[in-house]
Amino acid sequence: MKLRGSDIVISIIAGMLLGAIIHLVIVLRIPAVARADAFTRHVGLGANGEAQLIPHDAKRTAGIGDDPAVARGVCAWDLHDGPVRVVMPSSGLVQTLSIHDRNGRVIYSLSDRAAVRGAVTLTIMTAAQQEERRLTQPDDAEDDAIEVVSPTGRGLAVIRAVTASPAWRERAARAILGVTCTPED
Amino acid sequence: MRLIVMTFITLLVAAITGFGSTWLALREQPPTGAVQLGQWRAWPSTGGPAIDPYARAIIQRSGALQLGTGEGVELVADLDSEGRPLSGDCVYDMTGPTPEARIWTLTATATGGKASGEPPSSLTSEGLLRGPGGALAIAIAATPEPGAWLRVPAGEPFRLTLRLYDSPTGFTTRPHVADQLTPVIRRRSCS
Numbered sequence A: 001m002k003l004r005g006s007d008i009v010i011s012i013i014a015g016m017l018l019g020a021i022i023h024l025v026i027v028l029r030i031p032a033v034a035r036a037d038a039f040t041r042h043v044g045l046g047a048n049g050e051a052q053l054i055p056h057d058a059k060r061t062a063g064i065g066d067d068p069a070v071a072r073g074v075c076a077w078d079l080h081d082g083p084v085r086v087v088m089p090s091s092g093l094v095q096t097l098s099i100h101d102r103n104g105r106v107i108y109s110l111s112d113r114a115a116v117r118g119a120v121t122l123t124i125m126t127a128a129q130q131e132e133r134r135l136t137q138p139d140d141a142e143d144d145a146i147e148v149v150s151p152t153g154r155g156l157a158v159i160r161a162v163t164a165s166p167a168w169r170e171r172a173a174r175a176i177l178g179v180t181c182t183p184e185d
Numbered sequence B: 001m002r003l004i005v006m007t008f009i010t011l012l013v014a015a016i017t018g019f020g021s022t023w024l025a026l027r028e029q030p031p032t033g034a035v036q037l038g039q040w041r042a043w044p045s046t047g048g049p050a051i052d053p054y055a056r057a058i059i060q061r062s063g064a065l066q067l068g069t070g071e072g073v074e075l076v077a078d079l080d081s082e083g084r085p086l087s088g089d090c091v092y093d094m095t096g097p098t099p100e101a102r103i104w105t106l107t108a109t110a111t112g113g114k115a116s117g118e119p120p121s122s123l124t125s126e127g128l129l130r131g132p133g134g135a136l137a138i139a140i141a142a143t144p145e146p147g148a149w150l151r152v153p154a155g156e157p158f159r160l161t162l163r164l165y166d167s168p169t170g171f172t173t174r175p176h177v178a179d180q181l182t183p184v185i186r187r188r189s190c191s
Helices: A005-033 A038-042 A127-136 A166-177 B002-026 B053-062
Strands: A070-078 A084-089 A095-101 A106-111 A119-125 A146-149 A154-162 A180-183 B035-037 B040-042 B072-077 B090-096 B103-110 B121-124 B136-141 B148-151 B158-165 B184-190
Touching: A005 B002, A005 B053, A038 A070, A038 A154, A070 A084, A070 A166, A070 A180, A084 A095, A095 A119, A106 A146, A119 A127, A127 A146, A154 A166, B002 B053, B103 B148, B121 B148
Parallel strands: A119 A146, B136 B148
Antiparallel strands: A070 A154, A084 A119, A084 A180, A095 A106, A095 A154, B035 B040, B040 B072, B072 B158, B090 B136, B090 B184, B103 B121, B103 B158
């Protein structure tokens, strides 16, 4: 009944294999179970079809994508009632737009340099909605909108405006509040 | 008895290695997918749909909104030109090639992604004081310096984040990111 050295080695190896499985499961499951993720935090912003500012939190201004010199706004979107059109008018500031899906992936991003006739316009839709558009809309329909296909039905549109100096804060805030995200008819 | 002890050892080792390695991997920066650009590091996959699983776990856990590839590039430096950790006890000079971007910002924060007690300090390329001949010359120190100065918390280790907005360095447009030239952070003196 005595424990042999080989038993301990086998136990340790088995433990490490199990540990590796635990590691993978946790890393891959976190996005699904996280409760403080950006979508959950900001889902209430932009519900009326206009982007809202994310307040600058001095305690948190350190992490990924959080630049103290950049004003950020969010418009949460929901494709349940059809595609959503996001319009970001140019303001003269360096402005960027990124579309985040429900699971923390950036599915599309661009800057105001891509603006056509003074605004960046894109339409977020599911693959099924895109298919439907293909069938119902004529090929030569005139539309400046970029089509963004989302794997999830909900997500966030994030607008950034770079403020070169604190005096530009006001202007950046106005630029962000001018972004709309409304259901397409 | 032997089986019980073996099971116990197995579970103990599994718990320690499993939870320990996960904690280490998600504590701060993604352990995989980093690209080294001079003294700076970037995680190119973070800004797109094919995001690294570690980066996604870290982002989802912290509630961060990462910069999209089409928006810009985020570069991080924790070490000086000789590989020593950046410290608020020292004075540094940041010189070298100006990053290619429509606008860029340089931010000093505490390491570990936490903010230091004071509001974070940052500089932007717009209206930046330049050295002789328009060269990039930023002094990074806890106490004021002539010219362009980035304040850092005294006596604490810090991290520099360089964000290039609307940059041709974008990982989508320039696959050879390693060719990019980035500024150098040199230690001048320490107190």
